[in-house]
Amino acid sequence: xxxxxxxxxxxxxxxxxxxxxxxxxxxxxxxxxxxxxxxxxxxxxxxxxxxxxxxxxxxxxxxxxxxxxxxxxxxxxxxxxxxxxxxxxxxxxxxxxxxxxxxxxxxxxxxxxxxxxxxxxxxxxxxxxxxx
Numbered sequence: 001x002x003x004x005x006x007x008x009x010x011x012x013x014x015x016x017x018x019x020x021x022x023x024x025x026x027x028x029x030x031x032x033x034x035x036x037x038x039x040x041x042x043x044x045x046x047x048x049x050x051x052x053x054x055x056x057x058x059x060x061x062x063x064x065x066x067x068x069x070x071x072x073x074x075x076x077x078x079x080x081x082x083x084x085x086x087x088x089x090x091x092x093x094x095x096x097x098x099x100x101x102x103x104x105x106x107x108x109x110x111x112x113x114x115x116x117x118x119x120x121x122x123x124x125x126x127x128x129x130x131x132x
Contacts, residue, residue: 006129006130006132007037007038009129010029010037010038010126010129010130011038011039011040013122013125013126013129014027014028014029014038014039014040014122015040016122017040017104017118017119017122018040018041020118021110021114021115021118021119022110022111023106023107023109023110023111023115024104024105024106024107024110024115025051025089025105025106025107026039026040026041026051026052026053026056026104026105027039027040027102027103027104027105027119027122028053028056028057028060028102028103028104029096029100029101029102029103029126030056030057030058030060030061030100030101030103031057031061031099031100032061032064032065032098032099032100032101033061034057034058034059034060034061034062035057036053036054036057037057037100039053039056039057051105056091056103056105057103059091059103060093060101060103061101063082063084063091063093063103064079064082064093064095064101067079067082067093079095080094080095081093081094081095081116081120083116087108088107088108089105089106089107089108089110090105090106090108090110090112091103091104091105091106092104092106092115092116092119094119094120094123095123096123096126096127096130097127097130097131100126100130101123102119102122102123102126104119
């Protein structure tokens with residue numbers, strides 16, 4: 001009997017997202033403490049890379065915390081997603097559970113709407129895996 005572990009299932013969802021979405025540079029599932037749960041592609045694991053998975057997971061925890069406090073302060077309800085656009089691309093963060101979030105780095109020339117839609121679906125898939 002074949003056993004699929006949670007980490008393998010999560011990584012598979014990131015791999016599918018990465019290969020089905022042109023313009024995606026990295027995808028990371030991080031926890032609220034800023035630690036990496038899993039990431040894709042494998043070269044994102046480089047600790048010296050500013051866009052590496054450890055840096056992205058830590059930044060994601062910070063972004064989620066600030067966004068949730070801001071929304072609460074302004075009475076805007078629960079966090080759905082955070083998107084930050086820069087000169088080189090976009091960072092999008094999607095909460096998956098109370099203690100985990102999906103963060104994606106998107107190239108500037110990517111089709112943003114399609115990429116965000118695919119990332120939202122992946123965040124929902126991740127939520128299902130983590131809720132089991």
